[in-house]
Amino acid sequence: MLRKSYSILLLLLSATTVWAQTVPSPKEHFRFNIGDDYQLANYTQTAAYFQQLAASDRTALVDIGMTEEGRHQYMMIVSAPENIKALQQYKDISQRLARAEGLTDESARQLAATGKAVVWIDGGLHATETVGTHQLIETMYQLVTRTDPETMRILQNDIILLTHANPDGQELVSDWYMRTTDPKKRAMNIPRLYEKYVGHDNNRDFYMMNMKESQNISRQLFVEWIPQIMYNHHQRGPAGSVLAGPPYRDPFNHIYDPLLVTSIDAVGAAMNNRLNVENKPGYTQRNGSTFSTWWNGGLRTTPYFHNMIGLLTEIIGGPTPETIPLVPERLIPNGATPNPVVPQEWHFRQSIDYSVSLNYAVLDYAARYRTELLFNIYKMGKNAIARGSADHWTFYPRYIDSVRMAYKADKKTDSLKERETGGSEFSFGREDTIASKYYAQIFNNPAYRDARAYIIPADQQDFPTAVKFINALSRSGIAIHKATAPFTVAGKQYPAGSYVVKTAQAFRPHVLDMFEPQDHPNDFQYAGGPPIRPYDAAGWTLAFQMGVQFDRILTAVEGPLTQLPYGQIESPLPARLPVAKKGYLVDAAVNNAFIAINDLLKAGVKVSRTSDGTFYVPTGTKATAILTKAAAELGIRVQAATQMPAQLKSISPLRIGIWNTYGGSIPAGWLSWLMEQYHYSYNMLxxxxxxxxxxxxxxxxxxxxxxxxxxxxxxxxxxxKLPKPEELSEEFRPWLGRITKDTSIPQLKQFLQAGGKIVTIGNSTNLAYHLKLPVENALMEPDKKGELKPLPGTKYYIPGSLLTAALDTTAPENWGMRARNDVYFDRSPVFRLTPASAGMGIRKLIWFADAAPLHSGWAWGQHYLKDGVVAFSAPIGTGTLYAFSTDIMFRGQSHSTFKLLFNQLYK
Structure with missing residues (x-):
């Protein structure tokens, strides 16, 4: 019997070897080895290679959707042939364990024993980081052709999802780099963004999922496969290292299951260990890099909120050889960098080899701990369901501060007595302990409980935007319930069509993160020292950004509710156009209204605005047809006007120019996408x-x-790094250059004086200073010499966060806005209007009325913002300057402030 089994094994290995010999190597297909200096493959060549690898019985090639430029985006599934034949079975197991619905520990262990570890590995998200796409190609080839025991064990126990994250970007970057005949003159200075609209911000889109590529990827991650491990390849490593990887520095987000954090540590140790075994130094971790696990929104970070082990490495290297520089402090072995790399010349292939080793480390870990990984994702999901089903308190820093404050308020001893009776330097930390009753005061207080559910009423003013919020949750695999009839909770009635998002679900961390304020801890290099900048945003609560009205419910919610299928995309509740003899009134508070208005204007229909900003449209065949469609498809509730309103102001489209630059501006890209979504016409300038x-x-x-x-x-x-004009074709030469003080600003001033309008956003509000308007920087204070200086970071620091501001709702610039609204603030300019501003007709539009405007994120020294202005309009000649220092269109997420732009886009 043993001899027969051995013969069968030899036969299988022989067949595999024969097949492997027929698979073209990368050298045979691309005409160079992956990792050869000065050589890059484009996406057309890569997709063709995927098709050839798809002939293997170890693979299944999946088209996960179209990109923004219309290319097919592929995911190659690799596993043992028998697993490939049973993919649906293993997908079902992965889904059931990840969602943890209706399972016991015993049934979960049985599923874990039957299932396969699902591991996601991607490449190419940031297309100029060329190691990512090329390690993906090399890894596919090795997994498909190798027959060594480790590879065979991996294939037997793992299902590997190898996904191309940015096809459009690879095509652009590789073609641009390879266009130069002389290899040593090849460069990455591409003329435009490597994702059609948002470039590098394609890795900032994974809870909003505006881009098609983000939607394609998220469906596989959060709805279809829900892998236990996902590995996101990036560049570049910190100077003096080869790469940065897990585990990462603090803070991690407080709503994670602790099992997630320790699991990241475990896989990170396996990755680091493998490189050390293979004599590949230069791995840095924890405080050796800037990467943390706080933020949501990245391809690697959003999975954390879904109980997935998210891995990120940032490696050096590229097709043009480089040198690892000397960074003396990195040569001292420590917990961050236990195996330093010495300065040396570095080649592309070395980065490919490191990346393949890291992939194999992750895949080997998954193969060895297959049942543990499958059970653990269930366990985290079960824990989340339990927390959402009972009273639960999360240890947010603000609550811990409340404990300290309660203690200090009750303390009777003075500081001298405290020092006399406090612990000594040998008291092993007990000097900081306080009575446990202070814990109970906070964490038994119902006011501090986590929500059991969030209800989004269907009768709120801008319900179509609320539906877009629901779709963002649905694309992220969140369980959502919809009311089939009116229902009542806590004495309040909600109409049919309202949505309920319960927290008793496996992806509870993501639910909380989208509804609750982030509470970033005060994070400084040392006591009294400068702040440590967060990896990305500190606060981003999507419901706040989108202006969604919801009720936070602390008890279980029952009623006539039906759960939507996972991943289902909802449409706004259709409305019927009323019969109108005179005209129609369209509410300017509804974002989708601007789509309909732009369609009307393009059709030649006359549109006006009333004294409060409401749109008025006279009846007519074209108007009726367009508004009927808008009511049905966009959910716009149009009212019939019984008479023509007084004080109407006719509006018409403007000829709009959006500033851009060579290489592409990411904010300009986001803006162009937004303009297209709302049917505005524009040119790049x-x-x-x-x-x-x-x-x-x-x-x-x-x-x-x-x-x-x-x-x-x-x-x-x-x-x-920019190319010289003579190195470019005529098409791209006009894109070179920057706005300059001496040449550009006078032209902009002339444009304004001649009746033009200019909208400035963020630090481009610098234009107000160039024009010598009577406004000042509000974030200054006198130094010891009495000279005004910017506030230091030790006193004032506000990275990306949501702050609540006051608005003048009578101003036409603010029509449709609420009197108080959150704004996205990221070290944004803050102004003070001088007394001379009133005489010039400058109007304050948005300001901070409170000394503590923080709603979500981190704001150190926020009291300095009191009365600071973040938006104003200023007449200049016969034109107008609009200054919005906060990001009113932040990454296509801040729907609640889109109207601050839209209102200015009509004549």
Missing amino acids: YSQEVDKGNLRKKYDLLIFVNGAIPDTGKAKRADS
Whole structure:
């Protein structure tokens, strides 16, 4: 019997070897080895290679959707042939364990014993980080052709989802790099963003999922496969290292299951260990890099909120050889970098080899701990369901601060007595203990409980935007219930069509994160020292950003509710157009209204606005047809006007220019996407066109996003990475250049004086200083010499967070807005209007009325914001400057502030 089994094994290995010999190697297909210096494959070549690998019985090639530029986005599934034949079975097991619904520990262990570890490995999200796509190709080839015991064990126990994250970007970057005949002159200085709209921010889109690629990827991660481990390849490693990887530095988000944090540590140890076994130094972790596990929204971080072990490595290398620089402090072995790398020349293939080793480390770990990984994701899901089914308190820093404050309020001893009776330096930490009753005061207090559910009423003013919020949750695999009839909770009645999101579900951390304020801890390099910048945003609560009205419910919610299928996309509740003899009234508080208005204007229909900003549309065949469609498809509730309103102001479209630059501006890309979603027409405007002048002949309104207008100081050095004009074709030469103080600003001033309108966003509000308007920087204080200086980080620091601001709702610029609204604030400019501003007609639009405006995130020294202005309008000649220092269109997420832009886009 043993001899027969051995013969069968030899036969299988022989067949596998024969097949492997027929698979073209990367060298045979691409005409170079993956990792050869000065060589890159484009996506057309790569997709063709995927098709060839798809002939293997170890693979299944899946088209997960179309990209923004219309390419097919592929995911290659690799596993043992018998697993490939049973993919649906293993997908079902993965889903059931991840969602943890209706399972006991015993049944979960049985499923875990039957299932396969599902591991996601991607590449190419950031297309100029070329190691990512090329390690993906090499890893596929090795997994499909190798027959060593480790590979065979991996294939037997793992299902590997190898996913191309950005096909469009690979095509652009590789073609651009390879266009130069002389290999040593090849460069990455691409002319535009490597994702059609958002470039690098395609890794900031994974809880909103605006981009098609994000939607494709998220469906596989959060709805279809729900892998236990996902590995996101990036560049680049910190100077003096080869790569940064897990485990990561603090803080981690407080709503994670602790099992997630320790699991990241475990896989990170396996990755680091493998490199050390293979004599591959230079791995740095924890405080050796800037990467943390606090933020949601990245391809690697959003999975954390779904109980997945998310891995990120940032490695050096590329097709052009480079040198690892000397960073003396990195040569001292420590917990962050136990095996330092010495300065040396570095080649592309070395980075590929490191990446394949890291992939194998993860896959080997998954194969060895298959049942543990499958059970653990169930366990985290079960824990989440339990927490959402009972009273639960999360240890947020603000609650811990409340414990300290309660203790201090009751303390009777003075500071001297406290020092006399406190612990000594040898008391092993007991000197900081306080009575446990203070814990009970906070964590038995019902006011501090986590929510059991969130109800989104269908009768709120901008319900279509609330539906977009629901769709973002659904794309992320969240369980959502919808009311089939009116129901009552806590004495309040909700209409049919309302949504209920319960927290008793496996992905509870993501639910909390989308509804609750983030509470980032005060994080400084040392006591009294400078702040440590968060990896990305500190606060982002999506419901706040989108202006969604919801009720936070502390008890179980029951009623006529039906659960939507996972991943289902909802449409706004259709409305019927009323019969109107005179005209129609369209509410400007509803974002989708602007889509309908733009469609009306493009059709030649007359549109006006009333004194409060409501749109008025006279009856007519075209108007009726467009508004009927908008009511049905966009959920716009249109009212019939019984008479023509008084004080109507006719509106018409503007000729709009959006500033952009060579290489592509990410904020400009987001803006262009937003304009297209809401049916605005626009042209891209580059600095050379500004400098030529006569802007008024072509444009009515110009938009300068964050990063466009320089400050008033000395001119910055030209970017040495930009190509010279003679190195570019005629198509791209006009894109070179920057807005300058001496040449560009006078042209913008002339444009304004001639009746043009300019909208500035973020630090492009610097234009107000260039124009010498009577406004000042509100974040200054006198130093010891009495000279005004910017507030230091030890006193004031507000990274990306949501702050609540006051608005003048009578101003036409703010029509449709609430009197208090959250704004996305990221070290944004804050102004003080001088007494002379009133005489010039400058109008304050948005300001901080409170000394503590923080709603979500981190704000150190926020009292300095009191009365600070973050938006104003200023007449200049016959034109107008609009200054919005906060990001009113932040990554296509801040729907509640979109109207601050839209209102300015009409004549």
